[in-house]
Amino acid sequence: MSRILLTFALVIPSLTLAGIRHFPEAKTWVLETEGTSYVLRADSENRLLHLYWGARLQEQDYRAASFQAAGEEYPAWGGRINVEPCLKVNRPDGVRDLVLRYASHEQTGDTLILRLKDIRDDISVELEYQVYESYDIIRKSARITNGTGGQVTLESVQSGLWQIPAAEQDRLTYLAGHWGREFQVLREQIHQGAKVLESRIGKTGHYLNPWFAVDHGDATEETGAVWFGALAWSGNWKFTVERTSDGRTWLTGGYNDFDFAWPLHPGESFETPAFYGGFTSGGFGDASQLLHRWERDQVLPDGHSPHPRPVLYNSWYSTYFDVNEALLKKVAEIAATLGVELFAIDDGWFGRRNNDRAGLGDWEPNPEKFPNGLGPVIEHVHKLGMKFGIWIEPEMVNPDSDLYRAHADWVIHFPGRPRSEQRNQLVLNLARNDVKEHLFGVLDKLLSENRIDYVKWDMNREFTEPGWPEVPIERQKTIWIEYVRNLYDLWDRLRERHPEVIFEACSGGGGRIDLAMLSRSEQVWTSDNTDPFDRLKIQHGFTLAYPPKAMMAWVTDVPDRLNQRTTSLQFRFLSAMMGSLGISVALEKWPEEDLAFARKMIALYKDIRETIQRGDLYRLASPWEGDLTANQYVSADGKQAVVFAFRHSQQFRDTFPPLRLRGLDPATLYRLRPIDEKVTGDSRTVSGAFLMNHGLLLRLVGDYDATAVVLEKLGSP
Numbered sequence: 001m002s003r004i005l006l007t008f009a010l011v012i013p014s015l016t017l018a019g020i021r022h023f024p025e026a027k028t029w030v031l032e033t034e035g036t037s038y039v040l041r042a043d044s045e046n047r048l049l050h051l052y053w054g055a056r057l058q059e060q061d062y063r064a065a066s067f068q069a070a071g072e073e074y075p076a077w078g079g080r081i082n083v084e085p086c087l088k089v090n091r092p093d094g095v096r097d098l099v100l101r102y103a104s105h106e107q108t109g110d111t112l113i114l115r116l117k118d119i120r121d122d123i124s125v126e127l128e129y130q131v132y133e134s135y136d137i138i139r140k141s142a143r144i145t146n147g148t149g150g151q152v153t154l155e156s157v158q159s160g161l162w163q164i165p166a167a168e169q170d171r172l173t174y175l176a177g178h179w180g181r182e183f184q185v186l187r188e189q190i191h192q193g194a195k196v197l198e199s200r201i202g203k204t205g206h207y208l209n210p211w212f213a214v215d216h217g218d219a220t221e222e223t224g225a226v227w228f229g230a231l232a233w234s235g236n237w238k239f240t241v242e243r244t245s246d247g248r249t250w251l252t253g254g255y256n257d258f259d260f261a262w263p264l265h266p267g268e269s270f271e272t273p274a275f276y277g278g279f280t281s282g283g284f285g286d287a288s289q290l291l292h293r294w295e296r297d298q299v300l301p302d303g304h305s306p307h308p309r310p311v312l313y314n315s316w317y318s319t320y321f322d323v324n325e326a327l328l329k330k331v332a333e334i335a336a337t338l339g340v341e342l343f344a345i346d347d348g349w350f351g352r353r354n355n356d357r358a359g360l361g362d363w364e365p366n367p368e369k370f371p372n373g374l375g376p377v378i379e380h381v382h383k384l385g386m387k388f389g390i391w392i393e394p395e396m397v398n399p400d401s402d403l404y405r406a407h408a409d410w411v412i413h414f415p416g417r418p419r420s421e422q423r424n425q426l427v428l429n430l431a432r433n434d435v436k437e438h439l440f441g442v443l444d445k446l447l448s449e450n451r452i453d454y455v456k457w458d459m460n461r462e463f464t465e466p467g468w469p470e471v472p473i474e475r476q477k478t479i480w481i482e483y484v485r486n487l488y489d490l491w492d493r494l495r496e497r498h499p500e501v502i503f504e505a506c507s508g509g510g511g512r513i514d515l516a517m518l519s520r521s522e523q524v525w526t527s528d529n530t531d532p533f534d535r536l537k538i539q540h541g542f543t544l545a546y547p548p549k550a551m552m553a554w555v556t557d558v559p560d561r562l563n564q565r566t567t568s569l570q571f572r573f574l575s576a577m578m579g580s581l582g583i584s585v586a587l588e589k590w591p592e593e594d595l596a597f598a599r600k601m602i603a604l605y606k607d608i609r610e611t612i613q614r615g616d617l618y619r620l621a622s623p624w625e626g627d628l629t630a631n632q633y634v635s636a637d638g639k640q641a642v643v644f645a646f647r648h649s650q651q652f653r654d655t656f657p658p659l660r661l662r663g664l665d666p667a668t669l670y671r672l673r674p675i676d677e678k679v680t681g682d683s684r685t686v687s688g689a690f691l692m693n694h695g696l697l698l699r700l701v702g703d704y705d706a707t708a709v710v711l712e713k714l715g716s717p
């Protein structure tokens with residue numbers, strides 16, 4: 001194996017600034033976090049090479065070590081074209097190759113920009129890096145600028161390439177699924193040949209999620225080296241995973257080059273979404289803890305708010321489209337007595353929306369259901385001490401709507417060609433600024449004229465026939481990106497105008513969950529599948545990438561709509577309490593006994609939600625591996641921990657070994673507060689050492705049994 005040997009003298013001290021270190025004599029840059037190093041170097045020909053990403057090295061190594069032969073940090077198409085390129089351009093003279101060389105750099109605070117330029121033309125790339133030191137996460141993105149006098153066409157632009165150090169048996173872990181089955185965990189060995197994870201449907205997608213983890217084939221939940229990352233983009237995206245001939249895994253990601261062409265006129269720049277990556281030697285569990293902490297602090301819009309996510313009531317699964325003033329007022333009164341804090345009307349309140357065949361686009365209250373507008377319900381809900389929320393799906397239109405009758409040209413379409421409907425709806429072309437301004441006006445009016453505290457923003461279909469007839473042919477394919485950029489702009493402006501409103505991102509369940517949506521939404525709708533047993537797997541996968549605080553989970557009525565499964569109210573509540581709790585049930589039909597139980601569980605949730613929403617999650621037993629799922633949450637100050645345990649289906653009278661906890665202080669006593677008798681053993685005061693080494697004894701029997709226990713830290717024995 002060829003090696004690059006460094007022979008630079010060790011005389012000039014490095015310039016250190018907030019995690020970014022520059023060794024000028026070695027033309028080397030290091031992005032350093034508390035536990036990791038990411039090393040880049042410009043070689044004698046000024047090719048920018050990636051040398052290393054993994055556990056932190058020593059300063060001596062940055063200057064003098066021999067690293068494995070390196071690949072280019074941002075390989076452009078040209079020269080060696082047998083790997084996925086980060087950038088491909090076409091020029092007016094037909095020259096398609098690009099040879100990028102390091103030109104200059106700029107360092108400000110925790111941000112580094114490295115400038116590369118083509119050897120002939122003034123086509124430049126700025127690679128921007130940001131370091132999140134205490135989270136072991138770095139951000140990368142690219143900006144392409146056309147400094148030439150002619151137009152060039154970008155044919156593929158990636159945010160960046162992650163290069164994983166060589167190993168024999170690398171594995172890829174990713175999240176896949178479909179409607180009602182989101183976030184299923186898939187894990188497979190990385191062989192030669194490209195593996196592509198992507199979306200081609202205009203949104204993030206249920207089918208695959210833009211998150212990955214790579215390990216050397218030996219990581220577990222608790223141990224081992226794991227490289228992980230996620231892309232902040234909610235449109236067509238693509239990850240290409242390749243194995244190099246010298247045994248490294250390369251993962252390139254960014255905009256999907258499917259149906260992609262971006263004309264870049266002289267003087268114009270084009271920017272990619274941010275691609276985040278992190279490393280841990282503490283297994284998949286630590287990888288998600290790092291991500292969760294970073295997402296809570298740096299990504300979610302309410303990162304620094306002291307308020308927890310409120311307990312939600314949503315009308316959808318009890319009424320579907322059949323909402324009206326009288327019913328909602330009655331249900332709101334019951335919900336308030338249970339401790340619900342946010343009361344939301346889902347689909348069905350507007351236009352002629354009595355089913356999914358009409359009304360989308362007409363965002364005025366339905367006059368038969370709400371003869372006096374929304375005002376009386378909102379006032380009633382507020383008087384009961386709850387916040388009020390509403391469902392919208394602004395990007396869509398039913399052909400049977402006043403909006404479509406007035407503006408049939410506003411939808412995405414090719415002239416004279418079929419307009420495929422999904423759920424009887426078409427997609428408004430949000431890439432058009434007039435459509436965006438119309439939606440801004442309508443939504444701003446809705447939020448200004450009504451005291452709405454929460455918006456659930458849905459998006460229930462994919463793009464088809466992605467035509468944009470109003471723009472020149474050369475811009476036709478930009479629709480995929482302009483749509484999403486305008487979506488972000490619309491969303492951001494509404495947030496700015498209505499800063500008190502809580503936003504929830506939804507897309508027929510979890511079809512548009514990614515870091516970009518997370519940065520604009522306090523919470524997300526995980527899945528339309530609310531079966532509490534199916535949810536164990538969905539929520540397990542979700543938490544590999546995204547934080548429990550944002551994960552909406554509802555209790556719904558039985559038998560479950562999808563599986564016809566009947567589970568106890570306790571099982572349903574405990575499954576939903578592992579994220580941000582909601583209920584969507586026919587409260588007006590519930591017996592007093594169930595209402596009393598719900599009251600008790602909501603009170604318990606409020607007592608532990610700080611720990612669940614802001615604590616560290618330990619996935620003790622995976623729903624993919626056996627008959628038990630168990631999760632433990634430890635509060636940020638370590639004073640409280642909560643354990644949830646679920647038995648799937650007992651066979652052969654099998655019992656479990658004691659459930660060993662994690663993340664406790666071994667030398668401290670904890671008081672156990674089980675919610676029932678299923679945590680056996682008489683002792684209610686035990687040490688962290690006992691709980692982590694011996695474990696909790698659980699008596700979960702039969703099918704779909706569940707329990708929980710709260711642990712309060714007492715002090716030294």
Ligand code: DGJ
Nearest residue numbers: 316346347507508509528
């Ligand atoms: C899909 C969402 O995921 C559901 O929660 C609900 O809001 C329906 N749309 C309403 O049409």
